[in-house]
Structure formats: C-alpha cells, structure tokens
Amino acid sequence: MKKIVKSTVVGAAVLASAATSAATWKAGNTDVTFKGYVKLDFVHVEGAGSSNALNKQLTVPATMTADSAGGSNGFQVWQSRFGLGTSTETEMGTAKTYFEMDYYLSSQGDEKISNSESPRLRHAFFSVGKWTFGQTWSNFMILSSLNEQLDFGGYAGTNFVRQGQIKYTTKMGAWTWETSIENAETTGVQGGETLGASITNGNDEDGGLPDIITKFTHSGDYGTFSLGAMFRSHEMETVAGDDTGVALTAGGKLNYMGKNDVRFAVSWGNLGRYGSFTAFNDVVSQSKNGKNEIEATEAMQWHVGVRHHITEKTRVNLDYGMGTMDTFGKSAIEEVSMIHANIIRQPMKSFQYGVEWSQTNVTRFGATKTAAKADEVTGNRYMFSAQYNF
Numbered sequence: 001m002k003k004i005v006k007s008t009v010v011g012a013a014v015l016a017s018a019a020t021s022a023a024t025w026k027a028g029n030t031d032v033t034f035k036g037y038v039k040l041d042f043v044h045v046e047g048a049g050s051s052n053a054l055n056k057q058l059t060v061p062a063t064m065t066a067d068s069a070g071g072s073n074g075f076q077v078w079q080s081r082f083g084l085g086t087s088t089e090t091e092m093g094t095a096k097t098y099f100e101m102d103y104y105l106s107s108q109g110d111e112k113i114s115n116s117e118s119p120r121l122r123h124a125f126f127s128v129g130k131w132t133f134g135q136t137w138s139n140f141m142i143l144s145s146l147n148e149q150l151d152f153g154g155y156a157g158t159n160f161v162r163q164g165q166i167k168y169t170t171k172m173g174a175w176t177w178e179t180s181i182e183n184a185e186t187t188g189v190q191g192g193e194t195l196g197a198s199i200t201n202g203n204d205e206d207g208g209l210p211d212i213i214t215k216f217t218h219s220g221d222y223g224t225f226s227l228g229a230m231f232r233s234h235e236m237e238t239v240a241g242d243d244t245g246v247a248l249t250a251g252g253k254l255n256y257m258g259k260n261d262v263r264f265a266v267s268w269g270n271l272g273r274y275g276s277f278t279a280f281n282d283v284v285s286q287s288k289n290g291k292n293e294i295e296a297t298e299a300m301q302w303h304v305g306v307r308h309h310i311t312e313k314t315r316v317n318l319d320y321g322m323g324t325m326d327t328f329g330k331s332a333i334e335e336v337s338m339i340h341a342n343i344i345r346q347p348m349k350s351f352q353y354g355v356e357w358s359q360t361n362v363t364r365f366g367a368t369k370t371a372a373k374a375d376e377v378t379g380n381r382y383m384f385s386a387q388y389n390f
Contacts, residue, residue, distance in 0.1 A: 023390070029088055036082035036100075039387040041150070046071030048362065048377035057104060058153025059381060061279045061336045064362045067377050078103045078117060079152050093129035098136075100124075104152075122162060132167040132180075139167055139180040139213040140274055144224045145251035145265040147305030147319040149340050150356040150385040156338035157303030157321020158265045159249060159274045176217045181210040185282075186234045187273050188294065189329035192286025193369060198238075208242055209233040217252075223261060225252035232270055232282070236294055239285045245270025245296035259309050263319075266302040275301050276323035279336045279362075284329050297327035305340075316343045328369045335363040342383075353386040 022035035049055035049064040050071045057078055083100035100123040109116030125134025137143060138161040145158060167180035190198060215228035232245045251265025267275060272282030283294040303321025310316060322337035337360070344354030358381045364374040 027086075031087045033085040033087075034082070035085075035390065037080065037387050037389040039077065039079045039385060041076050041079065042073070042384045043076060044071060044073035044382040046380050048360070048379035050379065054105075055379070055381075059151055059277070059338070059358065059360055059379070060153055061156065061277060061333060061338075061360060061362050064360060064377055064379055065364075074111070078106070081122065083123070090128070095126065095128045097126040098123055130169050132165070132169065135162060135164045137162055138182055138274065139165065139178050139215050140182075140211075140228055140230050140247070140249060142215075142226045142228070142249060142251040142265050144226070144253040145263045145303075147263050147303075147340070148307055148315075148317045148342075148344070149319065149358075150342055150344075150354060150383045151340065151358055151381060153277055154338050154340055154358050154360070154381070155303075155321065156276045156279065156336050156360070157301045157323055158251075158276070159267055159271070160277050161274050174218055174220060176219070177214070178217070179214045181212055184209060184211050184233065185273060186236055187278075187281045188236055188239070188283045188285060189281040189332045190286075191284025191297075191327060191329040191332075191369075192288075192295070194287040195285070195330055195368070198285075208235040221255070223253040223255045226250065230269075230274075232272070232296070234283050234294060234296055236283065236285075239292050239294050241293040243283060243294050243296045245272070245282070247271050247274070261307050262304065263307070264302075264304045266300075268300040269298065270296045271299040271301065271323075272297060275299050276321070276336050279323060279333045280325045281329050281332055284327055295327070297325055297329070299323060299325040299327075310343075313347055314343065314345050317341070328365055330365065331367055331374065332365055333362055334365050334373065335361075337361045350389045351387070353384070356383045356385070357381070358383075 022033045024033045043056055045055055048067050050068040052063045054060050054063050056072060081102035085098040088095045101119040101121055103117040104120055106117040108118040123136045125132055125136045141159050163183040165180045165182040167178055169178045212231045215226055217226040228249045230247045235242045247269030249267040254262045272280050280299045281297055283296055285292055285294050301323030305319030307317045319340040324335045340358040342354050342356035344352055346352040360379045361376055363376045366373050
C-alpha cells in the first residue's frame with residue numbers, strides 16, 4: 001500500500017484548517033506526495049495598521065504604531081501553498097523529505113494588471129530515523145495549542161517561528177521527547193535607566209550560539225500536553241558584550257464532546273522574537289558605568305481558544321491571547337493582545353469557507369523609561385475566506 005508522508009510532514013501542514021487529500025504515487029522505492037491548497041481571502045482592515053500593506057496580508061503587531069483614518073480592503077491569495085514530500089525505507093529507517101512554499105511577503109507584482117507574487121520558502125527539511133535536518137517549525141512551538149484562524153498572522157500570546165535546525169526525537173511510552181539546536185538571531189532595542197548604544201528597532205544580529213531547545217509531549221484520549229525549555233545566547237555587532245536567556249513554555253489541546261477542543265499555552269522568560277509574532281525584542285542596550293552592554297529581555301504571554309462544532313459541517317472558533325514585555329525598550333511594544341472569532345462551513349472534505357473578525361491592541365513604552373507611555377492603538381480585521389485542499 002502506498003504510504004502518505006506523515007509525522008513531521010503532518011506537523012508542517014498542521015495550520016491548514018481543513019483535511020487534505022494528497023496525491024500520492026510510487027517512484028522506485030520512494031513514495032511521493034504532492035499536496036496543498038488554494039485560499040482566497042477578502043480582507044478589510046481599519047484602525048491601527050490599516051495603511052500598512054503588510055497588515056493587509058496578515059496581522060503583524062510590530063508594524064502597528066498609530067491609528068489610521070478610514071480603512072483598506074482587497075482580495076488576496078497569498079496564503080495559497082503547495083508542498084512535496086517523499087518517504088523511503090532505508091537501512092537507517094524511514095527517510096522522509098518535505099518542501100513547501102506559499103506567496104506571502106512578495107514585492108514582485110502590483111494590483112494594476114497581473115497581481116504577480118513570488119513563491120516564498122516555508123519548509124525544507126528531511127528526517128532519517130530519529131533525526132530531522134532543515135527548516136521547519138521551531139521545537140519551542142506547541143503546534144497543538146494553535147487555534148484555527150483565517151488570519152494566518154494573528155498569533156498573540158503564543159510562539160511562532162520557522163527556522164533551520166537539527167532535532168532529535170524519541171518516544172518514551174505515551175511521551176515524546178524532542179531536543180534541537182536551532183538558528184540564532186538577536187533583535188535589539190535601546191533600554192535601561194540610560195538608553196545605551198543606539199540599536200534600530202528590530203535590528204537582527206546572529207547570536208553567539210545556536211538556540212538550544214528541549215520539549216516533552218504527552219498524548220492520550222484527552223488530547224495533548226507539552227512542556228518545553230529554551231536556552232539562548234545573545235551577541236550584537238554594534239554593542240560590546242553578550243548575555244544569555246532562558247524561556248519556558250507549556251500548553252496543548254484538551255478534547256471534549258467528540259471533535260470539540262480547548263487549546264491553550266503559556267510562555268515566559270527570554271521569549272524575544274519567538275513571542276507573539278515578533279512583538280518583543282530579544283535584548284536591550286544600556287549604559288552602565290560609561291560602558292554599553294546588552295541585557296536579555298523578559299516577557300510573559302498566554303492564550304486560550306475554543307473550537308466547537310455547531311453541526312457536523314459547521315464549526316466556530318474563539319481565541320484570545322496577550323503578551324507583555326517586562327523589560328523597558330525605547331518605544332518598543334510593552335503589551336499586545338488579540339481576539340479572534342470565526343465561523344467556518346465545510347460542506348465537503350476538501351472545501352471550506354468562513355468569516356472572521358479580529359481585534360488587535362498594542363501599547364508601547366515611551367521614548368525613555370520615565371516618559372509617558374504611548375497611547376494604546378487598536379486595529380480591526382474582517383475576513384471572508386474560501387479554501388480548497390488538494
């Protein structure tokens with residue numbers, strides 16, 4: 001019987017909301033799978049971020065700096081994606097590969113005639129036995145905790161990162177243990193009692209060592225529960241010195257009444273770029289005794305969501321998440337919160353459509369630690385989406 005690429009491949013596609021019906025065929029001793037979906041969104045955004053082209057694609061809290069007059073709207077197909085996977089039996093066990101692309105963040109075309117968009121790499125990895133090599137979801141993410149949303153970027157209160165990594169996975173009864181070393185990046189901002197050396201908000205620098213992450217996941221009839229920890233090392237070319245940070249995360253999915261579930265997560269520590277869709281910075285620069293240095297930031301976030309089936313083919317999702325950075329950064333985000341509510345109709349296995357409303361609130365620190373904080377800004381997003389899986 002032909003095999004469909006599962007395990008890590010399923011994890012890579014977990015955010016596709018409806019079930020997929022992949023095309024699978026045999027090439028020698030390799031099973032090949034091609035799958036994906038086409039998704040059309042009609043989006044209307046108003047308030048903070050409505051004049052930002054990126055926020056029309058997906059919600060990015062870091063780009064929301066002030067309320068805008070009026071709003072903007074339009075059709076888009078950027079989330080549409082395709083993926084190719086393989087599975088081959090070898091002397092070292094099953095070898096699997098997966099490669100996936102979509103069309104977000106393209107700057108190629110315009111809306112005058114062609115609406116051209118460039119493909120964007122999402123996943124590119126392979127696994128042999130218990131080892132995974134390549135780019136995919138960070139081990140610090142708890143995929144089962146992510147609620148079903150039509151807005152692909154609206155994940156305040158949880159971790160969201162894809163990056164290059166080496167990961168080891170093993171089963172221990174009902175538990176799965178995953179340990180990884182992953183690509184390190186450090187984002188910085190001025191902070192401290194005295195601001196220290198100037199660092200452009202969101203300036204990325206390679207960290208000194210790979211991020212080290214370990215996670216335990218338990219699965220059962222009740223659902224899943226995961227607990228993870230991360231160690232990070234920070235360096236910046238523009239500021240002398242270094243610092244380290246530690247972060248923890250916990251969450252999962254609890255089933256109730258058949259196909260319904262509650263999804264939740266809480267994270268705290270040096271979350272930085274991992275947290276709330278890049279809302280937070282990894283380090284702040286400060287001046288002590290006439291010397292500039294960096295300090296790892298501290299943040300806390302949480303989210304909870306409910307998915308409930310009204311009928312066999314109609315379901316609703318309600319999700320709320322928030323995050324707070326405890327370490328001062330000049331004009332940086334101090335608090336972000338999001339609420340999502342949607343209703344989705346799935347008349348057949350491969351086709352679904354739905355509507356969603358979401359609201360994002362962002363509060364920033366002032367220009368100095370003693371200055372008044374910036375006013376809270378609010379953005380609203382209204383969406384209609386139709387999706388066909390193949």
